[in-house]
Amino acid sequence: MISGSTLKLSTLTLFTVLFSAEFVRSAFLFSFLLQLKESEALSVPLLNIHSSSELTNLLKYGILYHIYSFMEELMKLLIVEDDIGISYTVARVMQDEGHKVTECYSGDEGLHHALYGEFDLIILDIMLPKVDGFTFIQELRKQNVDTPILCLTAKDALNDRIKGLTIGADDYMVKPFEIPELIVRAKVLLRRYGKVNLEEQISYGPIAIQVRNRLITVTGEELTLTEKEYELLEYLLMNKEQIVTKEQIYNRIWGLDSEAGIGIVELYVHYLRKKLSSWHADQFIQTVRGLGYILRINE
Numbered sequence: 240m241i242s243g244s245t246l247k248l249s250t251l252t253l254f255t256v257l258f259s260a261e262f263v264r265s266a267f268l269f270s271f272l273l274q275l276k277e278s279e280a281l282s283v284p285l286l287n288i289h290s291s292s293e294l295t296n297l298l299k300y301g302i303l304y305h306i307y308s309f310m311e312e313l314m315k316l317l318i319v320e321d322d323i324g325i326s327y328t329v330a331r332v333m334q335d336e337g338h339k340v341t342e343c344y345s346g347d348e349g350l351h352h353a354l355y356g357e358f359d360l361i362i363l364d365i366m367l368p369k370v371d372g373f374t375f376i377q378e379l380r381k382q383n384v385d386t387p388i389l390c391l392t393a394k395d396a397l398n399d400r401i402k403g404l405t406i407g408a409d410d411y412m413v414k415p416f417e418i419p420e421l422i423v424r425a426k427v428l429l430r431r432y433g434k435v436n437l438e439e440q441i442s443y444g445p446i447a448i449q450v451r452n453r454l455i456t457v458t459g460e461e462l463t464l465t466e467k468e469y470e471l472l473e474y475l476l477m478n479k480e481q482i483v484t485k486e487q488i489y490n491r492i493w494g495l496d497s498e499a500g501i502g503i504v505e506l507y508v509h510y511l512r513k514k515l516s517s518w519h520a521d522q523f524i525q526t527v528r529g530l531g532y533i534l535r536i537n538e
Contacts, residue, residue, distance in 0.1 A: 314338045314359040314429060319349030319375070320391065321367055325414075329362060329391075332418055333425070346370025353379055358386050360429055365392035365403065373406065380407040387428040391416065397482070397530070404487055410477070424477060426450075443479045444536045446520060448472070457518040467492060468511050475524065475534040484531035508532060 316338050320326040323344065330340045341356070343349035346367035353361055353375070361379075365372030376388060387409040392399070400411045409431075410424055423441060430450060441448045445458040453469060455462040464472065470492045475483065485504045492507075493499055512521035525533050 315357065316340045316425075317343065317349065317352055317356065317358040317361045317386075319343045319346065319353075319361065319367065319372075320364040321345060322364070325364075325391070328418070329421065332422065333362075336422060336426075346372065346375050350375050350378055353384060353386065354382060360425055361386050361388045362425065363388050363390050363408075365390055365399070373402065376403065376407045387431070389421075389425055389428055397484070401484060401486060404490055409491075427473070427477065441473065441476045443476050443534060444520070444523060445518060446472070446476065446515075446523070448476060457515065457520055460518070462514060464511070464514065467507055468514065471507050471511055475532065479534045482527050482530055482533045487531065 314337075316333050318326055318330055318333075318340060320329065320342075321344050326342050326344065330342050333340050341352060341358070343352055347369040349361075349363070349367070350370055352358075363372050363375060367375070370378075372390060372392070379386070379388070388407065389410045389412065390403050390408045391412050391414060392403075393414045400413075403411055409428055412421060412424065427441075427450060441450060447456050448454070448469075449456075450473075455464060455469065455472065471488065474488060474491055485501055488504045489497075489501050493503060497503075508524060512524055515521040515523070523534055523536055525535055527533055
């Protein structure tokens with residue numbers, strides 16, 4: 240039986256010869272796919288293939304291409320949340336999205352899994368028993384584990400959000416939260432770290448982003464932005480109607496190691512507003528004096 244570690248390599252090898260009629264008819268290919276079906280790397284059965292003739296039909300209609308895409312997009316998520324109800328809900332939703340999920344109910348258990356396991360995303364509560372979320376993040380980053388972290392917390396204080404993002408969290412959601420937003424935020428983090436391609440749209444008012452191809456439209460008309468302008472707009476959309484500080488924007492887009500000063504944030508907000516002004520959408524980016532910015536449409 241093939242192992243999960245060789246699954247992707249073997250699959251790629253398979254598809255280089257996929258359309259060879261002689262190879263399709265061979266017993267070796269049929270045997271190989273049966274091994275794929277039984278591989279523990281998949282959380283669901285591959286397909287009920289019982290004969291080489293059935294396999295030939297599958298190839299004809301291109302179904303194996305979709306199977307290949309499924310295997311490539313299967314992500315491993317770690318959920319660290321002491322509220323069993325919330326953990327269950329988030330886990331089921333993410334499983335429905337096609338991801339493999341591991342649940343932990345205490346900070347020390349979650350930290351052990353995060354340090355010694357391999358995950359594509361960590362969804363982390365801050366108020367945890369034994370090891371709190373802030374300590375969890377600090378320990379993980381100290382060990383050079385760069386798995387993206389999406390924090391879930393009942394703590395709505397701005398200072399707590401800033402602290403979490405400053406010490407290494409990648410995004411923050413305050414309870415109670417909406418499940419569709421959680422799904423999009425998680426997938427944006429996966430895309431940002433090269434984990435998955437997205438087809439979802441992020442929108443607010445007349446502004447919309449097709450995340451997969453980075454297409455931005457305002458009232459249906461295409462808007463062209465630089466990379467940093469795009470990241471700024473995406474971040475504001477992801478945090479619509481929430482105040483984001485200059486420090487949060489700077490840390491997210493430029494990073495703590497950037498040689499640019501924090502004043503670069505004001506400059507790029509100016510650039511972005513100028514490009515949105517053609518649709519009078521510049522007014523949606525509002526300055527919150529002494530704090531930062533908020534994307535909000537005044538009724």
